[in-house]
Amino acid sequence: MSFEFEGKTYETDDDGYLLDLDSWNREVAGHIAEMEGVEMTDAHWEVVDFLRNYYQEYSIAPAIKILIKEMKKMFGPDKGNSAYLYNLYPAGPALQACKIAGLPKPTGCV
């Protein structure tokens, strides 16, 4: 599968996750978010930026618990909780935020 955005073709897997991590940029992230029905705010970007940084170091997205903890460390308890993250990304922070961040879909019993 693939989609077109600003004259460029982006290859994705069957569920719309970008295949090439490096083809990602903030504009295309905004476009994926739009397709997901998510309106990106600064709060949304905070999560996406954390996911990308973590992925660059560990080649996998963080466990939800780690995401929550790190959000808490960086932005305080108001942002470091599960309800806050689900509010930003209703389809689930792991799946939906990873998709917008251009990371592969997590696999396994998750």
Next chain:
Amino acid sequence: MAEPPAEKTAVETVAESVINKNFKVPELIGEINVPRVEDGYRRKGVTSAIKPHMAKPAVQAKVGFPETLVDNWEEAAVKRLGELLEKYKSLQVYLDICVRCGSCTDKCQFFIGSNDPNNMPVARAELLRRVYKKYFTTEGKIFGKLAGAHRLDLNLLSDWYAYFHQCSQCRRCSVFCPYGIDTAEISMAAREIMDSIGIGQKYVNEILGKVHEIGNNLGMNPKALAATLESTEEDIEEEDGVPVKLPLDQEGADVLLVTPSADFFASPHIESLIGYAKVFHQAGISWTLSTAASEAGNFGMFIGSYTQLEKVAARVRNAIGELKPKRLVVGECGHAWRVAYSFWNTLIGPFDTLDPRYPAPQHIVEFTLDLVRRGAIKLDKSANDEFTVTFHDSCNVARGSRMGDRPGGQFTMPRELIKASCNKYVDMDPSTTMEKTFCCGGGGGLLTDEILEIRVAGAMPRMQALHAVMESDGVNFMALICAICKAQFTKVLPKYGIPMTVAGGVHQLVGRAIELGAKE
């Protein structure tokens, strides 16, 4: 002039599916409603377009299957079926002895939830049985369709791909079959045949590739695993003020714990991991996780591939050789426990380097319950007073294995441990528990989002029974011992208007109740 649309290839025909994102969630009406036959027939084939994504050539190659549909696929499929019939006599018996008594028809959660009669276990098995009759029975060879025989044409192959991926291999139907026909084994055989001709399911085969390449279903590399464990240690210490460790690759530790990799990643899974760690800590038993065996799950079983089953299990044997533990314990994972309990000894045994005084392998529930019974750890039930708890028996534990040294231990032991961890426990409707338990709806390799519609439909009977005890007894926690159940319910509960936090692990309760610190 526009070009006429290109004709679909055979692979495209088999893969062709419809993802309906606005499907109707079954209504909870207070009882598990079995569809009426006439309603059912009107719905014949309604779920035939719900199919999982097909594995791409690169994924197939990684697990050693043909990359795409082979040219002589019908012939090759029949040949493979013939080989399986030789290898597994049980398969031939199951295909021969069905008398169409109908006992199984209303026992499958996917039929009850979808009302598609192709999801009756007898009808599902018939998809393979027709081909068996055509090529391997005298009456089928002579009388053809009159004897119910049918060649494996493209339409039938498409139905195989749909309906053998709407079976979670939970074996509920086999409990009610007077002949004990195991439809799970038939569904495994069908998937194995499909893989052998180049038709693979993406979710399962991609994960098998990750296990071979990286070591676990998640694809979590050793560096990420170590970082996750370290972070979890910090969490426990912060919360409880006790330095509980999650050791990795500690040679000479007494216990090697093999657990599903979802325990390192997902919620609520990780809460059970914390529970295991606290149990080991408080019992003072040295233990370790292993990067080589960082996965208890074994998806080789889902596709009926003995080769894959063995290859995945071999990682555990290697970890035993490397770390030299005395005991082998398995974390909360349903099908993994079936593989461990029923197959490990054959696949990777004998475990003659382990201490013979302990079961090998041992389920974490057996391990913890033994400590509780002996008073080696203390549980404060009041720590879980905010919960009224029920227990969902996982299909593979309930019907594919056992725990302890008494029949039915797989039913009594988790319940005994839960009751030792909380004050308020109630069971669900007995027609939905123990050996009659329903599958969560996501087992057997179905835990993938493109077939969420059938997962939600298949969860209906369990949702019905859960909802009933929520109403009658105020249940707000359904304890689980399977990573798939945890992921499936977390996703599906909200569809039925139930908070996802109702799903949690047995060791999540243990972890909250355990008294840490110096022993009296």
